[in-house]
Amino acid sequence: MEIFYGILIPFLGTSLGAACVFFMKKALSDKVQRSLTGFAAGVMVAASVWSLLIPAIQQADSLGKWAFVPAVAGFWIGVLFLLGLDHLIPHLHQNSASAEGPKSRLQRTTMMVLAVTLHNIPEGMAVGVVYAGYLSGSAQISAAGALALSLGIAIQNFPEGAIISLPLRAEGAGKGRAFAGGVLSGVVEPIGAVCTLLAAQFVVPALPYLLSFAAGAMLYVVVEELIPEMSQGTHSNIGTVFFAVGFSLMMVLDVALG
Numbered sequence: 001m002e003i004f005y006g007i008l009i010p011f012l013g014t015s016l017g018a019a020c021v022f023f024m025k026k027a028l029s030d031k032v033q034r035s036l037t038g039f040a041a042g043v044m045v046a047a048s049v050w051s052l053l054i055p056a057i058q059q060a061d062s063l064g065k066w067a068f069v070p071a072v073a074g075f076w077i078g079v080l081f082l083l084g085l086d087h088l089i090p091h092l093h094q095n096s097a098s099a100e101g102p103k104s105r106l107q108r109t110t111m112m113v114l115a116v117t118l119h120n121i122p123e124g125m126a127v128g129v130v131y132a133g134y135l136s137g138s139a140q141i142s143a144a145g146a147l148a149l150s151l152g153i154a155i156q157n158f159p160e161g162a163i164i165s166l167p168l169r170a171e172g173a174g175k176g177r178a179f180a181g182g183v184l185s186g187v188v189e190p191i192g193a194v195c196t197l198l199a200a201q202f203v204v205p206a207l208p209y210l211l212s213f214a215a216g217a218m219l220y221v222v223v224e225e226l227i228p229e230m231s232q233g234t235h236s237n238i239g240t241v242f243f244a245v246g247f248s249l250m251m252v253l254d255v256a257l258g
Contacts, residue, residue, distance in 0.1 A: 002143065003131050006150045007193045010127060011186050013154030014120070017161025018182025021169045024162075031238055033163065034230045038239030040156030041226040042246025044123075044218045050254040051130055051149040052215035055141050056208040059133070070208035077209070078122065078216025085118060086224065116160045116185045118225075122217030123153050124192025129210045131193070132200030136207060148253040156246065157186060 053071055060067040130149050133141040165182035169175060200210055230239025 003135070003197075006131055006147055007127055007190050007197070009147075009150040010120075010123060010153040010157050010193075011190045013157035014161040014186030014189070015183050017158035017163075018165040018179050018185075020162040021165040021175050021178045021182070024166060030233055033159070034232065034239040035242045036159030036163075037226050038230040038242035039246035040159060041222045041230060041239075042243040042248070043152045043156040043250045044222050044226070044246075045243075046247045046250035046254065047126065047149050047152050048215040048218045048222075050251060051141075051145060051152075052126060052211045052218075055130075055133060055145075056211035056215070059211075060208045071212040074209035074212030075216035075219075078213040078218075079220045081213070082118075082122065082217050082220040082224070085121070113164055113181065113185050116164055117188055118221070120157075120160075120186055120189040121192055122214055122221060123157075124189035125196045126214035126218055127153065127189070128193035128196030129200055129207070129214050132197050132204075133207050133211060135197075136200075136204045145254060148250070152250040152253055155249070157189075161186065 053075070056071045056074065057067055060070045063069060127146075127150055130141055130146045134143055134146045161182040164185050165178040168178035168181045173181070196210070196214075200207060230243065
């Protein structure tokens with residue numbers, strides 16, 4: 001049950017964010033969106049380093065001076081995997097400047113749903129891999145460390161849920177439908193976590209590669225999607241400040257709880 005709850009925590013974060021549609025009448029302002037996006041980016045970078053890459057390198061200690069090989073290989077596989085997905089699923093920021101008229105706004109919202117769903121794929125995989133490492137006992141991952149990663153991702157999932165449900169509501173969708181849209185954008189996360197968890201149990205020796213794969217995928221999302229979004233417009237330093245806040249919080253969670 002501990003693992004079950006850990007897998008569901010990030011999805012709960014998305015659902016709570018989507019529930020904002022029941023309490024907020026207007027979409028988030030640009031400053032708030034940049035702040036939340038920067039915060040999310042900071043959380044994901046810290047989680048990639050402390051909860052994924054470092055345990056991957058530690059688990060490969062038996063390779064001596066070559067202990068970095070699984071981490072580097074898995075990292076690049078994760079980056080290339082997301083690069084391939086980018087050719088199948090359009091970027092949110094590539095379409096942000098073309099919203100004119102109802103049809104274009106609908107297309108922008110569709111791009112937003114696809115972008116958030118894309119973000120959630122590596123996050124779900126990361127949670128599944130970390131809990132697989134905890135179950136195996138062969139990775140330097142504690143239950144508290146795995147929980148810290150789940151909580152960190154849940155925190156950054158909250159604005160993602162709101163970023164989906166509020167624009168849907170603004171375009172005329174009912175509150176229930178807008179909420180459902182935000183929730184559904186996060187469904188891939190627990191599914192990805194469970195699939196990765198099941199697969200990892202059968203390939204425990206590959207855990208260093210899987211951990212670093214998740215890190216590469218998450219960092220790709222940060223650099224390709226989140227950083228451009230948090231840097232748009234004037235006062236882009238707001239996103240940078242909240243990046244530091246998110247990074248610090250995740251670092252504290254991982255070290256203090258792990």
